[in-house]
Structure formats: C-alpha cells, structure tokens
Amino acid sequence: MTLLNQDGVHVAADGEVATVTLTNPAKRNAQTPATWRALAEAGRVLPGTVRVVVLRGEGKSFSAGLDRQAFEPEGFDGEPSFLDLARGGDEELDAAIAEYQEAFTWWRRPDLISVAAVQGHAIGAGFQLALACDLRVCARDVQFAMRETSLGLVPDLTGTHPLVSLVGQARALEICATGRFVHAEEAERVGLANLVVPADELDGAVTDLAAALLAAPRGAVVETKALLAGAGTRSYDEQRAAERAAQARRLRDLAGLGD
Template identity: 55%
Template sequence: MTSAEANGWVRTAREGAVLTVTLDRADQLNAQTPDTWAALRAVGEGLDDDVRVVVVRGAGRSFSAGLDRTLFSAEPGVAGGLGELGALPAELTQERIRGYQAGFRWLRSPGVVSIAAVQGHAIGAGAQLALACDLRVLAEDAQLRLPEASLGLVPDLTGTSTLVELVGYSRAVEICLTGRPVGATEALAMGLANAVVPADQLESAVAGLTTALLRPDTGASRETLALVRSAVRNDPAQQDAAERAAQARRLAVLAGGD
C-alpha cells in the first residue's frame, strides 16, 4: 500500500489561514473510497482554530468521478463495498454512513468558509463533496452529476439538503431523479456555481476569492457567516433575534468590551 493510499488519497497543505485539501488520485479521476471519507473526517476533526478558508480540489483533470468502481460489487466480501454495507443490520448500516457523512459535513464548520475548485467531472460523491462546500468555482469544462437514483441508490453524503438550499425543491428533484449532467454554464445560472472560469484560470480565480474572503475582520466574518447559514432554516423572528445578538457582540468588541 502506498502512502497516498494509506491516507485515503487525501493530502493537505496549510498556508497561513488557508487549508488546501486535495484528492490525490488523478490516475483514477480521484475516485473515492471509505478510506477517503475517513481521511476527510480526520482533517475536519484536526481543524485548527486559526483556519479561515478551506479549499477543496482534485488533482489532475477531474475533481472526482465519484465512488470507486470496485465498491459497486454486490459481494459481501468486498471490504467497504455496497454488498458488505447492505448485508449489515440497518442500524449498523446507518451508523457507518453517519461516519462517512462526517467527512463532508465539517466543511460547514463554524468560522470556516469552504471553496470547491471544480474541474472536469464531479459525479456522485464528487458532486456531493462540491455541494458540501460553501462556495464553488467551476472550470468551463466542469460537469456535476448525481446519478445515484439510476443506480438504485440515493445521494447520502449530505448532498440533498445543500442542493435544495442552492437550487430549490423542483430543480433538485429533476437533477436527482434524472441523474443528468449539469454543465458549468447552467450551474452558474441556477446558483450551483459562484463563478465559472477557463480551466487554466481556476487556480488564480480561487486564490482571488480566498484573498477577498480573508479581507474582513475575523470576528465579523465569522459572525456574518453564521448568520447567513442560519437564515436558510430560521423563521424571520428567529433570524432577527440572531442578528440582534450577533450585532451586540460585535458592538461590545468594538467598544473594547469582552
């Protein structure tokens, strides 16, 4: 087993307040396995309080082509495969999936803005990893696709809640049930992408966005991020209260209080 495989083909690099997380399996289009999700979860669990931006990217020509093909085996003997997972009692299956989901959900950690830099294919688990991030910058050749229903499965890596938040109920139904690819231009039009750029400009576009995100005061940025995230689930009265409380904390800081 190579060192990359032992780490779930996930590598990280830290520069100041920016953490870059790279799926590093370019020869397999960054196909994911349970080891990948365990590695992602470990990154989240070890997140430094000083990190303000997390960039998620894939090495090579694709962001991630989704689940490793070997895991589609119906044989219970394939470690981590769908057959093995389906043979477990339901409660154990759900607990296993809960652990997988943790590898994605931490990308909405308090105080951290996450950016997916997407080129080429982002299919299934790859699309859901991009959806798990706060922001998405797509290369012009990017395609997102959620084919799980056509395979007799469902998107289960936190993708459905964020998809509905981004594009609304009816469009999410259509995307999930048809499993069709969504190209970069359409993704931008429907709100799945924040920006679309030529492939050779993806890195610089993400760097520019990262710089802009780091510009505001750290405390104000984190309070604002929390408010925007809560707005999609709070009713107006709850959100008004959250705004009042956050502003009171900021004013106390500016006035020299605790």
C-alpha cells in the same frame, strides 16, 4: 505545512488558508471508504488559525464519484463491500453510512469558509463533496451529475440539503432523478457555481477569492455566516433579533468589551 497525506487525501496549511487535495488523478479521484475517513480526519487536523479551506482535485476531474469496486463482492482490501453491509443489521448499516457522512459534514463549520475548486467531472459523491462546501468556483469544463438514482440508490452523503437550498426542490428532483449533466453555464445560472472561469484560471480565481474572504475581521465573518445560515429557518422577527444580538457582540468586541 503538510498536515495529512493518506488514502488519496493531502492536507496542507499556509497561514490562514488550508488546502485539501484529492490525489488520485489516475482514477479521476474516485472515492472509497478510506478516502472518506481521510477527509473526515482532514477536518480534525486543521489548526485553529485556519479561516479558509480550499478543496481541489488533482488532474482533469474533481472527482468522478464512488469507486465502483465498492459494489464488487470482494470490496476493497480490509473493507466490507457495500453488498456485505447490506446483508448486516439495520444498526450496523446505519452506523456505516453515518461514518461515511462525516467526511462531508465539517466543511460548513461556523469558524471556516470552505471553497471547492471544481473542474471536469464532479459526479455522485464528487458532486456531493462540492456541495458540502460553502462556495464553489468552477472551470468551464465542469460537469456535475447526481447518478445515485440511476444506480438504484439515493444521494446519502449530505448532498440533498444543500442542493435543494441552492436550486429548489423541483430542479433538484429533476437533476437527481434523471442523472443528467449540469454544465458550467447552467451551474452558474441556477446558483450551483458562485463563479465560472476558464480552466487555466481556476487556481488564480480561488486564490483571489480566498484573499477577499480573509480581508474582513474573522469575528465579523463568523457572525455573518451564522446569521445567513439560520435565516431560512427563522421568522422575519426572529432574524431581526438575531441581527441585533450579533451586532451587539460585534460592537462590544470592537470596543474591547468582548469575552
């Protein structure tokens, strides 16, 4: 069932699995502000029955990042260019970037598990979109790169937090400051990729992973995701307490005593 089809973003749901597809392969799924608004809307149109969201890009590349037309004086039709935004006030600029970030923030919602199926180039905004997801399954031809610093910018589409969480601050700094490519073998070794497969097996591997993620009861998966998401900011004793509280809720639910 198609839920959304606009500005290079297609969203469809099939039972408990939804698929969000970037559909501009002619431009290697380059992203624009319109793309980001459509991606933000994708999170709002998902039915409550969806448990797993798969993010993919049509063609040879997942996403080559920001469409460079954003830096041209004329920008995009009906859109201010980034140069125009820079000339505006601080509040307007902050609000514009916050709106762009909304496309990247909903993928780690507690009620969902999101899986990025990444092939070819995932550069800049494309890298950050893959990082926005909970999990990443990558083809062997994948090439991650964070090129913002090379352009005199910073990664501002929510990618810095998950990148540091996955690979550590020192490696994240080196990847961002150099703008170099991270290929499949390294991505798997340092934790950027949960699984690496041949390109022609990418869709099958993601389908198998989605099925495995759906095997456990939804409540148990939601509670486990919340426990793991908070573990890094809790003390050992706080995490023990959180585990006890979560398990009590699960036991009561299994006993038919839940809310």
